[in-house]
Amino acid sequence: MNISDIKIAKDTYWVGKIDNREVPFHRLILAKGTTYNSYLLKTGKPTVIDTVDMEFGREYADRMAELIDPLDIAYIVINHTEPDHSGGLAALAMRATNATIVCTEIAVPEIQEMYKLHSRNYLVVRDGDTLDIGGKTLLFKETPYLHTAETMITYCIEDKILYPCDIFSTHVAVEKLFSDEAGFDITEDFKGYYSAIIHPHRRYVRTLMEAVKDLEIDMIAPSHGFLIREDVRKYIDLYAELSRETTQGKKAAIVYTTIKNNTKKMAGILQATLQENGIEATVWDADKSDMNDIIESIEAADAVFIGSSTRYADMIGNLEPLLKELQLLNLKGKLAAAFGSYGWSGEAIEVIQDYLNGTNMTVQSTSDVIKSTGMTHVEFPIRVRFSPKEAEKTQKIKNAAEFVSDLLLSAI
Known part of the structure; x- marks a missing residue:
C-alpha cells in the first residue's frame, strides 16, 4: 500500500504501518496481524x-518525509502514550524539531521519560x-482509562472525523483501509478487539458515550485496523451495548475484625460503593457474629472481602x-479480596491474602489487575494506613470495589 495514495479527507492522509505478522500483543498473539494508523493533516x-x-519508528519518519518536510510539522497529537501509538514519536520528533506535542497533562511526563x-x-x-490548525479545528475530549489514565480522543470539526486511538479499533493487517471495502463483515473483529482491550475498562465507556453523543461523526479513524465511514452509529452503539x-x-x-x-x-466504604453499583453487600463483624451465619452469607455471595x-x-479476633x-x-467461581488498616507494616492483610489463595x-x-487491564490505580490487597478518612485513601477503597463490581456485572 502506497501511503502517498491514501487520502482519507481533504488534506488528510493515512501515514501508518501495516504489520501482517503474527504479532505478540498484551500477552496475546494477533493471528491477523494489526495496523498502526497514523494521520497527517496538511493544513x-x-x-x-x-x-x-x-x-x-525510523521507517515511519522516513516515509513521513515523502509527504511533508518534517520541519513544517506544527503539531503532533498524542492521544495515548502506549508505545504502539506513540512509539514513532521519538524518530519523528528528531526531524520535526518545530513541532509542539499535544496531549493531556498526565501524558507529558510519560512522553518526556519514555x-x-x-x-x-x-x-x-x-x-x-479546541485547536486551530489552519483550515481545520480539532476538538479534544478526555477519555481516561480507555484504556489508560492519559487517554483522550480527537475530533476534526470540519471533516467530522473522530480520531479515537485504541477505541473502535480492530486488530487486522488491513488490505483495504476502509471497512466497507474489506470484502467481509468486520463486526466480529470489532467485538474481539473490544473484549480483549476495552471491556476491562467498560465503566469508562460511559465517559466515551458522553463525549461523542453530540458529535456528528462521518468517519471513525482509529489507531488500529479499519477506518469506518459506513454504519458509523452501529459501531458506536455496539460499544454502548457491549x-x-x-x-x-x-x-x-464483607467480613472484618x-x-x-x-x-x-x-x-463500610466497600459496602456503600458496591451498593451504589448495584451489588447487594452484607457486612459482618467476625467478633460479634456467628460463624455459621457468616459462612452461609459467603456461600451465597458472588464476591467475598475479608479484612x-x-x-x-x-x-486479630x-x-x-x-x-x-x-x-x-468449595467456593469456586467467587471473587475474593483482602483488605485492612494498619499502623506499621500491615502483615495481617498479607496473611489474609495467603489464606484466600x-x-x-x-x-x-x-499483579493480575495490571496484567489483565494495565490499570495502576486499582490495588489488591486493599491496604490503608491508619484512618481511611482522607480522600486519597477512600478513593483507593472505592477503586477496588468498583473493579470487583465491574467484574460481577459484566455483560460479556
Missing part, C-alpha cells in the same frame, strides 16, 4: 495525529479544548478459624 499548520509502533523529550514544547489540552450492565442479583459478603474501627470504616487490622504482625474453614469449602476462589491481586 496551514500541518498536524500529525498519533504515530506507529516504536519498532517501525522518549527523552524533556526540552520540547507541549500543549496540554483539557476536555472540550459495556452495559445486564447481570443482576449479585451479592457480596477491627481495633480502632478503621477497618470497620473500610468495610483485619494488624496487631503484632498478625490478624476470630478471623483465623473462619479462614481455615473457608479452605475446606488457599481457597478455590478467584483472589484479586495488583
